[in-house]
Amino acid sequence: MYWASLLTASLASTAHAAATLRFSCAQLVVDRLDPLVQPGIAPSSHLHQVVGGNAFNVTMDPDQHDMASTATCTSCVPTEDFSNYWTAVLFFRAKNGTYKRVNTMGNGLGYSNSNGGQTVYYLSSGKVTAFKPGFRMTVGNPQYRTQAEARKNPSLQFTCLASSMTRTGYRYDFPTDTCAAGIMVTVRFPTCWDGKNLDSPDHQSHIAYPTGSKCPATHPVNIPQVFYETYWDTRPFNNKKDWPTDVQQPFVWSFGDKTGYGNHGDYMFGWKGDALQRAMDANCNSDLLSDKVNCPTLKQQTIAETNKCTVKRRVKEDIDGWLTELPGVSGMSMGKKV
Template sequence: MRLSFLAAGLLVPSAYAFWRLPCATPVVNSRIDPIISPGKASSHAHTIMGSNAIGYNTQFGDLRSSQCTTCMVRDDKSAYWIPELYYQNGKGFQAVDHGGMVVYYLQRNAANETVEAFPDGLRMFTGNPYSRSFAGTSESKAISWNCINFNGPGQPDTPGFGNTNCPNGLRAQVFFPACWDGVNLDSPDHKSHMAYPDSVDSGQCPSTHPHHLVSIFFEVWFNVAQFNNLNDGGRFVLANGDPTGYGLHGDFLNGWDRSVLSRAVQTCTDGSGVIENCPVFQNEGRFVSNADMNSCAASNPLQENVSGPIPNLPGCVAVTNGPGPASSTDLVPGCTAAASRRSSDEDLAARAPEAVPGVNRRSHRAMRGQDWLLSV
């Protein structure tokens, strides 16, 4: 089974309606993951889009009361994240910049089903950070990469890193399960309360998970060309120590105003994907300005350089080549991970920079300096 994603964007049959939600920039890059690692630093670094309330213990109420979001609809205070991508060469690791995320919202129910909005407090996690080869499961089929070259023929999606010499970006793609059991907002493995429909990205939900929620799909375009031009024998590695790409994974913490999302799911039936064609957002003044999206920032609880150059991956994660699975014990010997350090005053400064004199509100792109490239 192949998912229908091509370099020109997501292609869907005319019977399907969808919209693309741009998230202009990460709200924070850090070892934060309140789904998998609540109350402590995550094992590896993530690039996170959306609400500036994201932290170690974020709950639905925190998201709803957050001050801002880096995504385009003000009523969506959700948090979206995937692992950071790094370039590794003889000098260490450098994070690969990207221009934010596009989240596709798709109404892809079977004929006898009704698409529903997310329940308040829903959490989802898909993908396996320890995978180093293709498993053939529905979950592994929902993880893919695409090498973008606008001046050449379209490239097929690959389940791991295929060609990474991509002039117009290496695109990470994560499709989330859309079938909910109707009871649990989370589960011990953070997956069992959700299931994929029978065609993974569309189709019928299983009887165990009868509620067909609106489907979401992440795209993140990483700027790999600047590193390929170095021609120094380096390679790309995910923050979870994965040089294969099979360990790509995604997390979603719902923060929508459900009444707004429900009306959008019911009435935004355009098949173009253009979010401005959704009257619930366009006609009701629900869009966030580019300036507000780019100025939104979250508190970072760690005194840790996750951008680079750094000698080891954040969290001291060791790079494991596979094809066998990695494990949580694959760490760099003698490496010490950063510890939490933020005080309440620092949290206030990071979360509400406009209220604290002297706090720098530079965008993510400005802070991800490229001086390292000049010395490689």
């Protein structure tokens, strides 16, 4: 499986000039904002969980908003990484129809002390060009509801964790049984860029997956693969007596998807200066079973320090109690441009 290939790449990094930069990013905020897909809208259509630099805001116009110089802290271990990484939020739907937000938790393979958030990877199998200031992208589609649609993005998957070590049994939809150690959601972005556009109207057309081992002629520039692993703490909801009887599983994404096929992720580049390029050129390879980031060229902070970097929620609404509807989705309460 892919975990095994990561280990192989790490061990063979010197020979193949591969990089496996892996680090923890604690939770920055859970809020109903989306400055990439719905810039300036508060509240946005659904809830997101966000990590990275504290410059995250309602509007992040790349021409007016320099994340690396605006942010004063980051919830990620590399202190020069002020990027923002976010996904939708997972909810549990109880038998009586009410919803409870599922918390994220630190990756059990080295990052248990992290205040939620997610593990971030930057992967390469050779020479890559780091992202430029203003670069942004999404992967996946929140409108997808079938496996055929989900397979268009084969690297967006779920793993039912029997333990923190589980790296088998990948699937495109929500697990249908209890997961002893939670549910891991993986989001991997394409690795080819058109070399011109920092964004595109759909936030995806300027990037592409390779064909075989090569980038297509339309997207000839090799870029690092951004890869998220998010651990969702579904353990408090493992009593099937509390599950609804009309579905095979009780979880739903914050945008109303009960299948899981709408899994997606958002990325805004915000590394300071040439820090990411230096790390990729140095073939940095982090320990896969500890919190050690083997990358001397990068300035780093401890996980305890990443936990201190947070921002206040902009949208004032209840997201912690038992809810009768999903924030923004069931009631269609999307805000206006600010």
